[in-house]
Every structure is written in C-alpha cells, then in structure tokens.
Amino acid sequence: MTDTCTEAPSTYAASAEFAAQANATADLYDHANRDRLGFWAAQADRLSWQTPFSQVLDFSDAPFAKWFVDGRLNVAYNCVDRHVEAGLGERVAIHWEGEPVGDRRTITYGELYTDVCRAANALTGLGLRAGDRVAIYMPMVPEAVVAMLACARLGVMHSVVFAGYSAAALKARIDDAEAKLVITTDGQYRRGQAVPLKESVDEAISAGTDASTVEHVLVVRRTGIETPWSEGRDVWWHDVVNSASPEHTPEAFDSEHPLFLLYTSGTTGKPKGIIHTSGGYLTQTAYTHHYVFDIKPETDVYWCTADIGWITGHSYVVYGPLANGATQVLYEGTPASPDEHRHFEIIEKYGVTIYYTAPTLVRTFMKWGRDIADAHNLSSLRLLGTVGEPINPEAWRWYRDVFGANETPIVDTWWQTETGAAMISPLPGVTVCKPGSATRPLPGISARVVDDNGNLIEPSPELGEHASGYLVLDAPWPSMLRGIWGDQDRFRETYWSRFAEQGWYFAGDGARYDLDGNIWVLGRIDDVMNVSGHRISTAEVESALVGHSHVAEAAVVGASDEHTGQAIIAFVILQADSADGGKHMVDELRAEVAREISPIARPKEIHVVPELPKTRSGKIMRRLLRDVAEGRELGDTSTLLDPAVFEAIRNAR
Numbered sequence: 234m235t236d237t238c239t240e241a242p243s244t245y246a247a248s249a250e251f252a253a254q255a256n257a258t259a260d261l262y263d264h265a266n267r268d269r270l271g272f273w274a275a276q277a278d279r280l281s282w283q284t285p286f287s288q289v290l291d292f293s294d295a296p297f298a299k300w301f302v303d304g305r306l307n308v309a310y311n312c313v314d315r316h317v318e319a320g321l322g323e324r325v326a327i328h329w330e331g332e333p334v335g336d337r338r339t340i341t342y343g344e345l346y347t348d349v350c351r352a353a354n355a356l357t358g359l360g361l362r363a364g365d366r367v368a369i370y371m372p373m374v375p376e377a378v379v380a381m382l383a384c385a386r387l388g389v390m391h392s393v394v395f396a397g398y399s400a401a402a403l404k405a406r407i408d409d410a411e412a413k414l415v416i417t418t419d420g421q422y423r424r425g426q427a428v429p430l431k432e433s434v435d436e437a438i439s440a441g442t443d444a445s446t447v448e449h450v451l452v453v454r455r456t457g458i459e460t461p462w463s464e465g466r467d468v469w470w471h472d473v474v475n476s477a478s479p480e481h482t483p484e485a486f487d488s489e490h491p492l493f494l495l496y497t498s499g500t501t502g503k504p505k506g507i508i509h510t511s512g513g514y515l516t517q518t519a520y521t522h523h524y525v526f527d528i529k530p531e532t533d534v535y536w537c538t539a540d541i542g543w544i545t546g547h548s549y550v551v552y553g554p555l556a557n558g559a560t561q562v563l564y565e566g567t568p569a570s571p572d573e574h575r576h577f578e579i580i581e582k583y584g585v586t587i588y589y590t591a592p593t594l595v596r597t598f599m600k601w602g603r604d605i606a607d608a609h610n611l612s613s614l615r616l617l618g619t620v621g622e623p624i625n626p627e628a629w630r631w632y633r634d635v636f637g638a639n640e641t642p643i644v645d646t647w648w649q650t651e652t653g654a655a656m657i658s659p660l661p662g663v664t665v666c667k668p669g670s671a672t673r674p675l676p677g678i679s680a681r682v683v684d685d686n687g688n689l690i691e692p693s694p695e696l697g698e699h700a701s702g703y704l705v706l707d708a709p710w711p712s713m714l715r716g717i718w719g720d721q722d723r724f725r726e727t728y729w730s731r732f733a734e735q736g737w738y739f740a741g742d743g744a745r746y747d748l749d750g751n752i753w754v755l756g757r758i759d760d761v762m763n764v765s766g767h768r769i770s771t772a773e774v775e776s777a778l779v780g781h782s783h784v785a786e787a788a789v790v791g792a793s794d795e796h797t798g799q800a801i802i803a804f805v806i807l808q809a810d811s812a813d814g815g816k817h818m819v820d821e822l823r824a825e826v827a828r829e830i831s832p833i834a835r836p837k838e839i840h841v842v843p844e845l846p847k848t849r850s851g852k853i854m855r856r857l858l859r860d861v862a863e864g865r866e867l868g869d870t871s872t873l874l875d876p877a878v879f880e881a882i883r884n885a886r
C-alpha cells in the first residue's frame with residue numbers, strides 16, 4: 234500500500250454548503266420505498282405530456298415493460314420547444330468548441346428550436362416517416378445533436394454510430410437496422426488534420442452484393458475536404474436543411490414509441506441493437522440528470538465528455554440535459570489536441586461547474602501529471618462524475634484533489650447501454666462517497682448482489698467484504714431496454730434467462746457489498762477471475778497496481794492455469810519518470826498486490842508494456858490480452874484503436 238493510501242480517508246461526505254443547496258434530499262429514498270410507482274409517476278411529471286398516462290407500469294408481458302401507459306408526448310418538444318415557450322429562448326443550450334482552436338459556436342434554445350424544426354422538415358422532405366431508421370455517423374458537431382432531435386421529433390429512430398468506427402462496422406449497423414438515411418459529415422478533425430468521413434459511408438453502402446436500404450445520404454460540410462458525390466442520393470445539409478421552414482408542429486407519440494437504437498458489443502461478436510423507447514427513457518434521464526448532477530439550469534455550465542456515439546452521449550449530452558434546460562459544453566476533439574491543456578482550458582473558459590468523464594481519462598490526466606491541471610483555474614467546478622468502469626480509489630482521490638480542490642463530491646455512476654440511465658450512484662449532498670464504490674441504487678431503482686442460486690450475498694464481519702456475486706436488477710425501471718432489434722430471443726437469453734425463476738435482469742457484472750451496504754461493481758463477469766476457488770476481480774488487482782506510485786495504467790486478465798484454475802496475469806504501463814521496468818520492479822508490484830488484497834491475488838506474471846490494447850471508446854480489450862497471456866492466436870482485433878500495440882506487447886514479454 235502506498236503512503237497516500239494508508240493516510241487517505243475511506244469516506245467523503247459533502248460539505249454542509251453543498252448539502253444545503255443540493256437538489257437531492259434523503260427523503261427521496263423514503264418516498265420511493267413507500268410508493269415506488271407513485272415516485273416514478275412524480276418523476277414523469279417533470280415532462281410535458283400531451284396526453285397523460287393512465288397507468289405507471291404494465292409488466293404483465295415481462296420482460297417487455299410498458300411505462301406510462303397511454304401517455305403521449307414528443308421527446309424533442311420536451312427537450313427544446315417547451316423551454317422556448319417558457320421564455321428561455323435566449324438561454325445557451327450548447328457552447329460548442331471545435332477541435333481547431335478558435336472554432337466555436339454558441340447555440341441558444343431559441344436557435345436550437347429553429348435548427349431542429351428545419352431539420353425535421355428536411356427529413357420529412359427526404360421521405361422519412363415515424364418508425365423509420367436513420368443512421369447518424371458524425372463527429373461531435375452541433376448538427377449531430379440537431380439530427381438526433383429532428384429524428385425524435387418525427388418519431389423516427391436514430392442509430393448513432395461512433396464516427397471512429399470503420400465502414401464495415403457502419404455497414405453492419407445500417408444493414409441490421411435497414412436504415413433509409415445516413416446523416417454524416419464530409420470529414421472530421423483528428424488531431425488537427427481534416428480526414429474524410431463520408432467516404433466510409435459510401436463504402437458501407439456499396440459493399441456487399443445486396444442493394445443497400447439507404448435512399449439518401451445527408452452531408453454536413455464540416456472540413457471542406459473533397460468528397461465523393463452520388464447525384465440524386467447525396468444531399469448537402471446546407472441545401473436542404475437551411476432552406477427548410479423554421480416552423481414545425483410536433484406530433485405526440487405513444488410513451489412506448491421507439492426512440493432510438495444503439496448498438497453495443499455482445500459476447501457473440503454480432504453487435505446488439507439495443508432498443509429504447511420514449512416516455513420512460515426521457516423520464517429517467519431527466520430525473521437522474523437533475524438529482525445525480527445536481528443541475529441548476531440557471532447557473533450551471535455542465536460538461537459530459539462522452540461522444541454521442543455511446544449511451545452516455547445519448548442520455549447525458551442530449552436527452553437528460555436538454556430535457557432539463559441545461560447549458561452545456563460540447564467539444565469536438567480529443568483531450569490532447571493541440572496539447573494536454575485542452576480540457577482544462579475549456580473548463581476555465583466556460584466556467585464549467587459540473588464535469589462528467591470516464592476513469593480512463595482521469596488516469597490519463599494523472600499520467601500527464603498535475604502540473605498541467607494546476608496551470609489552470611478550475612475553481613468553477615463544484616461536482617465531478619465518472620462512468621464506464623470501476624474507478625480505482627487512487628484515481629478517485631487524485632480527481633477530487635486536482636479537479637475538485639479536495640472538496641467536490643464525485644458521483645461514480647453505474648449503468649449500461651441497456652439500462653439507459655444511471656442506476657447506482659451517490660446522490661451528491663446526501664450520500665457519503667467512498668472512492669471506488671458506486672454506493673447505492675438510486676431512489677426508485679432496485680438492485681442486489683446474489684450468488685448462482687439468487688441468494689443475497691450479505692457481508693458480515695466474519696466473512697469480510699470480499700465475497701462477490703452477480704449484480705442483478707430485481708425490479709423494472711423506466712429507461713430499461715425494450716429488447717434487441719430483430720432478436721428478442723437473444724434479449725431474453727442474454728439478460729433474463731440466468732435468473733428466469735426470479736424474473737431478474739442479469740447485468741453481466743460482478744459486485745460485492747461492503748460492511749456499510751455499499752455496492753462495489755467489480756467489472757464484467759468475464760473479468761472476474763477464479764484462482765484456486767477464490768473469486769478475484771481484475772479491477773481489484775488493477776486498482777492495487779495503479780495504487781503504486783510508479784504505475785500509470787494496468788490491465789489484468791485471468792489465464793487458464795492447470796494448478797489454480799486461473800492465474801492472474803498483469804500488464805502494466807509505468808509512469809514516465811520510472812525508468813526501472815526490471816525484475817526488482819516486478820517483484821515489488823507483486824508484493825504490493827499481495828499486501829493490498831491478499832497473497833492469493835498476487836499476479837503470477839507481470840509484464841511491463843508500452844501500451845495497452847484499447848477499443849475506440851477507451852475500454853481495455855482484456856479478451857485480447859487473455860489471448861496473449863495464454864499464447865493463442867489473437868481473436869478479432871477489428872475494434873482495436875491501434876492494432877500495432879500487440880507487436881510492442883509481444884516484444885515486451
């Protein structure tokens with residue numbers, strides 16, 4: 234254990250000042266416990282319904298839920314029009330910062346209204362009707378948000394495909410959804426360079442033998458680079474959107490009308506098109522955004538760094554914040570362009586008050602060193618958040634210290650593409666935070682940690698806190714997925730078969746309770762190792778390794794071992810200033826893990842490597858590391874950001 238760890242407190246309560254002004258109060262839990270459905274009905278009342286719902290939940294056809302039955306609403310109206318009608322047309326909705334320095338736009342709710350109406354009219358002109366699918370393949374430009382809202386306004390489902398994905402990945406998603414339209418840009422900026430994007434759309438549409446379902450490609454001119462053009466099929470955004478009428482009357486759709494599809498990876502390699510619908514999804518994103526981020530729309534400047542290609546970008550860049558009338562930052566580029574100061578400059582420039590990002594980025598900032606952050610005035614920040622993976626306590630403390638002046642609450646939010654919105658998270662101002670734990674299910678949400686037979690795993694002073702189990706959601710929630718596009722058998726099989734008897738949703742994550750009843754999410758089940766009959770999470774071992782002052786990043790996998798079932802194999806990147814990657818360091822790190830967790834968690838092998846294999850969304854691809862650790866041919870590397878890293882890893886072994 235490093236010195237900082239031994240001395241650091243294990244719990245962090247919000248300041249009295251924060252608690253006094255917090256949106257959340259402890260009685261939310263009481264309300265939800267007393268009357269769960271009444272609680273959700275009250276949350277749904279934050280929205281504007283054209284026809285009120287007659288029933289909160291109908292789960293008679295489980296696992297297919299209907300929330301806010303018979304209610305009708307328009308999602309885009311709720312995110313835009315109603316704020317303008319309330320006299321907030323002048324409020325900034327989006328401070329957009331392009332990747333090239335100096336490239337910026339400010340978009341008010343009034344302007345967003347006009348843009349969304351024009352785009353909706355243009356889409357109608359291109360033949361789109363409620364129920365159709367549109368693929369959106371765009372960088373983080375305001376038009377991407379406008380495109381999503383225009384689809385929502387028309388009851389057309391969007392399927393946003395991350396603009397870092399290949400043409401092949403785009404094609405698979407277009408084909409599966411049978412999209413009629415693709416919205417894209419001519420190109421995008423990548424570390425200062427304009428690179429083509431629409432070319433990939435052309436490739437996706439023309440590849441294969443079957444005719445594509447795509448009738449039109451709508452192209453935003455972003456970079457001005459030369460773009461291939463198919464007359465009749467391709468249309469410029471500035472031609473058809475800018476000339477469209479700025480008035481559009483929204484139609485109300487059923488609460489269960491599908492809102493979007495979002496593809497996420499499964500275990501089979503074929504991406505799953507996760508289906509989300511309207512009323513329940515918007516209710517829970519707006520509710521969680523209000524309480525978890527303590528949003529004060531009049532004064533806060535909120536920044537969620539996620540790309541719209543992921544669920545976090547859907548729920549906490551587009552729908553949640555806009556439903557709440559928030560002012561937010563939208564940034565097009567990477568954190569290191571043109572240099573490592575960029576995020577800090579943006580926080581300083583716009584006076585960002587709430588900052589929500591991924592632990593992997595926090596660890597990157599740590600690697601860069603605190604001098605970069607310290608060169609900026611970050612005093613506007615009052616709340617921090619993380620999502621996407623367990624955050625190691627070391628990174629949590631660094632984040633709070635360096636970004637949050639040792640003061641701000643941090644909300645570690647656990648959720649998934651499938652859950653649509655945050656599920657387990659502290660309520661800032663109410664919950665005592667513990668670094669590394671997402672703490673408790675939010676009011677209205679029910680989760681538990683169980684063993685194979687569905688028995689609750691209860692921590693006890695005798696057993697300690699290391700018994701882990703499966704995280705399940707044992708009650709339906711409004712923003713739950715409504716299925717997998719075109720494959721409802723897979724939906725049942727993946728999420729509902731493991732605990733079919735109990736009717737619980739199987740999240741695919743391992744978790745444990747601590748003695749205070751907080752939940753610690755340990756990572757995907759396939760990331761939980763079994764060593765000599767002991768369950769040990771890769772995340773726990775990684776956290777121990779990263780807790781060592783010389784380690785910048787670590788990835789741990791369980792490799793088959795004839796003696797112990799699985800053996801722990803670690804890959805570590807050392808801090809820039811620690812040159813020693815030799816045996817001495819490896820021994821020290823093994824001892825550190827034994828000290829931090831237990832001798833049974835001591836890695837069998839530790840390899841010092843220059844890079845880790847990551848997906849474009851920043852997730853470490855443990856599957857591939859397992860292949861390396863077990864000396865196999867590498868599996869599918871198509872979603873890797875940089876396939877060349879394996880050369881370096883192999884050389885380092």
Ligand code: PRX
Nearest residue numbers: 620621622623645646647648649650754757
């Ligand atoms: O393993 C959990 C991890 O990310 C998974 C969901 O990934 P995705 O669908 O891509 O959505 C990410 C953004 C919501 C989960 O099954 N995960 C997400 N948040 C946390 C987390 N693990 C631990 N702590 C979290 N806060």
